[in-house]
Amino acid sequence: MNIREIAKKADVSIATVSRVLNNSENVSFVTREKVLETLKRYEFKMDPWAKRLASKRTVTKVFIMISKRIMKQLNSKTGEFYSKVMEGIKNSAKANRTMIETVEMESNLDEDKLKNVNGVLLIGGDTTAEHVRFFKKIGMPLVLVDQYIPTVKVDCVVSNGYDGASYAVKYLLSQHIRKIVHIHGFLNHFGFKDRYSGYVAVMEQIGLLPKSYEYNDDIMEDMKPLVDKMLSVYGVPGAIFASNDSIAMKVIETLEDFHIKIPEDVSVIGFDGTEVGKNFIPSLTTLKVPMREMGSLALKRLLDIVYDQDVYPVRISLFTEFMKRGSSI
Amino acid sequence: MNIREIAKKADVSIATVSRVLNNSENVSFVTREKVLETLKRYEFKMDPWAKRLASKRTVTKVFIMISKRIMKQLNSKTGEFYSKVMEGIKNSAKANRTMIETVEMESNLDEDKLKNVNGVLLIGGDTTAEHVRFFKKIGMPLVLVDQYIPTVKVDCVVSNGYDGASYAVKYLLSQHIRKIVHIHGFLNHFGFKDRYSGYVAVMEQIGLLPKSYEYNDDIMEDMKPLVDKMLSVYGVPGAIFASNDSIAMKVIETLEDFHIKIPEDVSVIGFDGTEVGKNFIPSLTTLKVPMREMGSLALKRLLDIVYDQDVYPVRISLFTEFMKRGSSI
DNA sequence: TGATATGATGTAACCGGTTACAGATAAAGG
DNA sequence: CCTTTATCTGTAACCGGTTACATCATATCA
Incomplete structure (x- = not known):
């Protein structure tokens, strides 16, 4: 049942039917009612492709x-x-x-x-x-x-952060790294939460204790205190999985200030697959999101x-x- | 750049351009090459809606x-x-x-x-x-x-089983039930795996030990051994979250054979939102999937x-x- | 050589909507 | 009562493709 058939049944023109369908102003009350009733009676269903094609005019x-x-x-x-x-x-x-x-x-x-x-x-x-x-x-x-x-x-x-993060952690485990720390942004951002969940799930599945730190990228603060705390409480980890490339790069810079070598001492993995990450030194291992x-x-x-x-x-x-x-x- | 403009540039008819685009047989080699070259040169991009509309004829x-x-x-x-x-x-x-x-x-x-x-x-x-x-x-x-x-x-x-399962578990926790068992199907089925992950994530976040049993619905076996094992090892739980309605109903039947009352003794939650689950006695609490x-x-x-x-x-x-x-x- | 089959191409109708424009009707104003 | 204006409705072009059918050139065959 298309617009023309409806028009015929309601004894109006197709233009009028279209006007009713689009809540156009210039339709009299009786005509509108008549058309609406017909539309309902014949269970009119708009063809989305026809509509989209025609809508190119607007x-x-x-x-x-x-x-x-x-x-x-x-x-x-x-x-x-x-x-x-x-x-x-x-x-x-x-x-x-x-x-x-x-x-x-x-x-x-x-x-x-x-x-x-x-x-x-x-x-x-x-x-x-x-x-x-x-x-x-x-x-x-x-x-x-x-x-x-x-x-x-x-x-x-x-993006599917859960599987991406899981993959990253599994990769690190396959390289015999077990001390894996996750540094992430605010968890009310689903992207970070999802990656966090993927990280935690794999760690716990393997029987390892997840160890994560939240980094507030809003204040653009120095990352030193956070890394300092991590190192003193937890020691030097085998790898750090950061919840995006920006954080990963900051982590690397900070670790280098502590005279820790990447990737010899610590492997760092980011998330996003940005150009800056690719051109960073060292070039960032990461999960590429099709942005x-x-x-x-x-x-x-x-x-x-x-x-x-x-x-x-x-x-x-x-x-x-x-x-x-x-x-x- | 649409098919008509391409046709004009390549000095052929629009039908011919369409034939080339659809790898139709009846196009001579030279014409095909000419059209292909033109399409590339002007970076022709097919309009999906026009295509879909026209394709209704086939x-x-x-x-x-x-x-x-x-x-x-x-x-x-x-x-x-x-x-x-x-x-x-x-x-x-x-x-x-x-x-x-x-x-x-x-x-x-x-x-x-x-x-x-x-x-x-x-x-x-x-x-x-x-x-x-x-x-x-x-x-x-x-x-x-x-x-x-x-x-x-x-x-x-x-379906989003992770969030569905999480919701179910959180609901049970809000009802002060903490001994929550998960009975699920084969985990190589993503649906079951996803629900399982959601269950585990919430349990561990709260600091509870996840406790789950796999049920093989393939063999259509009796569920008694599984439930028996659960009860003897783990005692009577406060709730059972089953990974779909069919399993949930079987669980209920089996528990009733053990003279355990639903929901007084044990709450049972299914997944899917089937009609049979709704009409089951007792009517099944569940997560409805828009099937x-x-x-x-x-x-x-x-x-x-x-x-x-x-x-x-x-x-x-x-x-x-x-x-x-x-x-x- | 003329009849017929085959392959390549073009023309125009069609898919189901939207909308510019024209025309009809009725209300308002002089 | 005629002109102007506003409101409603219809006609036809258009959005960008596909395809049935017609046409025409060429190849095949008796």
């Missing part, structure tokens, strides 16, 4: 919301991850006649600003359940990028939600790839 | 592969899960002009049978890396349903892979929903 507008904290990093070395994600979003937007506008997550949005916005992408680990609820309440299509909130049913695109794909997939998914009806919310996880390089044996 | 053929083991269950009480998944697949197929054919996973497929097959859905936890490699080698579009294999990059649709959605999403994803170019393989996880019912306090 521009779609999407808000990209990023926390101040991440926005600040965006052009620095530590900001490579989200820069690449943004690249992916922009590519996908260009290919889909979509206008994107970057907005600070902290700014409060009145209805006016959101009037002609078709959907929203919430970027990064600072996204909270509150943010999600705000947009869900007003029925705004929504996708979280690099964040997952178990308690809220909402679409998101993340551009994360961005483009997220935008694609958002457009699916905007244009297709009854999409069921899902979590989309991207595979990571282990990159053995110079910072580990 | 039927797509998809193989649904199920292991003998699951096939046998399909019409029994224990087979509700995959029956519902199949329903979802069929619905989606009907809406997408797709012909599906159910095939035993164990049957060996010669090239002939796969000649006009556009894609394959591999159903259930019996799918192995071998199966995947076979289809990947011949470039066959592929989606796993209710199975995930960390070592192979391939699309799959699964039909799992099926329809998998087929949708498969068609995406068949028709859109460069889709990046992902794991799609579905949310579960906790259903508090009579088998638990």
Whole structure:
């Protein structure tokens, strides 16, 4: 049952049916009721591909919301991850006649600003359940990028940190390293939590005691106190698994200050697979996350939600790839 | 740059360009080369929606592969899960002009049978890396349903067992139950493994010793020995978390044979949210998996892979929903 | 050499929607 | 009562592909 058949049944033109379907203004009350009734009676189901194809004639507008904290990093070395994600979003937007506008997550949005916005992408680990609820309440299509909130049913695109971390730890174990420390960021960021869980799961499965330290990358503080504490309490570990490349590089720099050699004394593994990590000396062993794909997939998914009806919310996880390089044996 | 512009540049008709794009037979060598060169030069990118819309004029053929083991269950009480998944697949197929054919996973497929097959859905936890490699080698579009294999990059649709299980355990803890046993199926089935991991993670986080038993539902054996062993070694637990509804119901029946009352003596929680579980006495507390959605999403994803170019393989996880019912306090 | 089969290519209809534009009708204003 | 304006509705072009069918050149064969 397509729009033309509905039009015939309701004795109106296809344009009118389309107008009703899109809540267009200029339809009289009686006509609208008549069409709605017909749509329901014949269980009309919109063809998503036809809609998407036809919709190319209009521009779609999407808000990209990023926390101040991440926005600040965006052009620095530590900001490579989200820069690449943004690249992916922009590519996908260009290919889909979509206008994107970057907005600070902290700014409060009145209805006016959101009037002609078709959907929203919430970027990064600072996204909270509150943010999600705000947009869900007003029925705004929504996708979280690099964040997952178990308690809220909402679409998101993340990397598979659990398996990535598990792989890293198993690799180290296969190299006969058993004293493995995990240094991670805030665990309310799902990315960090997920990697942490993968690390802990493998360690405990093998019967080893997980040993982890949280590093607050917000304050950009010196890492010396943390490493100092680790060394004095725990001794020199065989390996350090850091929850991202930035942290891994900081760890390496700090360890070298302590005259500890990488990878001879300690193997260090990062996460993300950034360019800076690759060009770092020593070149960083890491788990590569397809950052551009994360961005483009997220935008694609958002457009699916905007244009297709009854999409069921899902979590989309991207595979990571282990990159053995110079910072580990 | 669309197909018409390419046609103009290459000085051929749009039909010819389409033929080249679809590796149709009837194109002369020189024309094909000319068109291919033009496509490359202008970086032609197919519009997936136009393709999908136009493709409605053809039927797509998809193989649904199920292991003998699951096939046998399909019409029994224990087979509700995959029956519902199949329903979802069929619905989606009907809406997408797709012909599906159910095939035993164990049957060996010669090239002939796969000649006009556009894609394959591999159903259930019996799918192995071998199966995947076979289809990947011949470039066959592929989606796993209710199975995930960390070592192979391939699309799959699964339920989020980790969070579901975590939720169940946390719920029990909130009811002041601390002696929680997990009874699960084969852990090479990702669904069971994932739920197991969620259970273990929460237990260990709280500092409790995880206690789990594997139940082989293949042999359809009596559960008495297993329960007997559990009771003698471990005593009567406060709760049992089973890795699916079928196991949960068997556990309840067996416990009742031991004159243990549900939920007064022991709370039992299942997983899946089947109808039989709902109608069971006592009605089963469980985590509901959107089974039909799992099926329809998998087929949708498969068609995406068949028709859109460069889709990046992902794991799609579905949310579960906790259903508090009579088998638990 | 003329009839017929074969292969390559083009034309136009079609997939199912959206929307610019035109036309009709009714209300408001002079 | 005629003109202007606002509101509603319909027609047809368009989004970017696929494919049935027609056409035409060439090869095959009696």
